[in-house]
Amino acid sequence: MSSRKDEIARNLREVRERINRAAQSGDRDPAEIELIIVTKTFPISDIEILRDLGELNFGENRDQEAGPKAQTIPATWHFQGQIQSNKIKSICEWADVIHSISSEKEILKFAQSPRSHQVFLQVSLDGELGRGGASRSDLAQLADLVNESNNLELLGLMAVAPLGVEPEKAFADLAQINQGFKSQFPNSKYLSAGMSGDFEAAIKFGATHIRVGSSILGSRSPH
Numbered sequence: 001m002s003s004r005k006d007e008i009a010r011n012l013r014e015v016r017e018r019i020n021r022a023a024q025s026g027d028r029d030p031a032e033i034e035l036i037i038v039t040k041t042f043p044i045s046d047i048e049i050l051r052d053l054g055e056l057n058f059g060e061n062r063d064q065e066a067g068p069k070a071q072t073i074p075a076t077w078h079f080q081g082q083i084q085s086n087k088i089k090s091i092c093e094w095a096d097v098i099h100s101i102s103s104e105k106e107i108l109k110f111a112q113s114p115r116s117h118q119v120f121l122q123v124s125l126d127g128e129l130g131r132g133g134a135s136r137s138d139l140a141q142l143a144d145l146v147n148e149s150n151n152l153e154l155l156g157l158m159a160v161a162p163l164g165v166e167p168e169k170a171f172a173d174l175a176q177i178n179q180g181f182k183s184q185f186p187n188s189k190y191l192s193a194g195m196s197g198d199f200e201a202a203i204k205f206g207a208t209h210i211r212v213g214s215s216i217l218g219s220r221s222p223h
Helices: 002-025 044-052 063-072 085-094 104-110 136-148 167-184 199-204
Strands: 034-038 057-060 076-079 097-101 117-122 152-158 190-192 209-212
Touching: 002 034, 002 044, 002 199, 044 063, 057 063, 063 076, 063 085, 085 104, 097 104, 097 152, 104 117, 104 136, 117 136, 136 152, 136 167, 152 167, 167 199, 190 209, 199 209
Parallel strands: 034 057, 034 209, 057 076, 076 097, 097 117, 117 152, 152 190
Antiparallel strands: none
């Protein structure tokens, strides 16, 4: 266990240093950046190590796996995967923050939860292709719907850089979309973007929440 703890602590320290450098190079305060550690496929013992190291934000994208982890480890739990309608009730039981809402149907279902949730709207950066998200033309309508609910708080936008596109280009596009969105919804001031391979570029273009897994916990086993 001690060697695993040493490995995780070393990786975490390196990621924190990279966050600090990226923030400072963009004249930003590193304290503005919230690190969400993606723990999917990794055991509860790893999450306990991270808790011991002071980390309190964990991300999952598989409801069935995340529920038992969240019940065991008190923390802020983030759902960031593709949303299946039949899983929403279950997701609401453990997730505090939802990063990947992209439709009116999803908003209405999450709004029925007895719990309050903070949410991001996922915007597509590649049209109809691969990585999911709402079209930018639908964002205002979806944001209005979230704001009309009693138990959903709209934090801002989330996006995933499209495959085959340079992260800097993708996140520059996202920054432009986000600027327009914040002018309409000034209380929605956060931006969830960036993963292990591209979080420095995301920070450069305004990300406030980054989702990092393998750079801290190592390569995932097929699951």
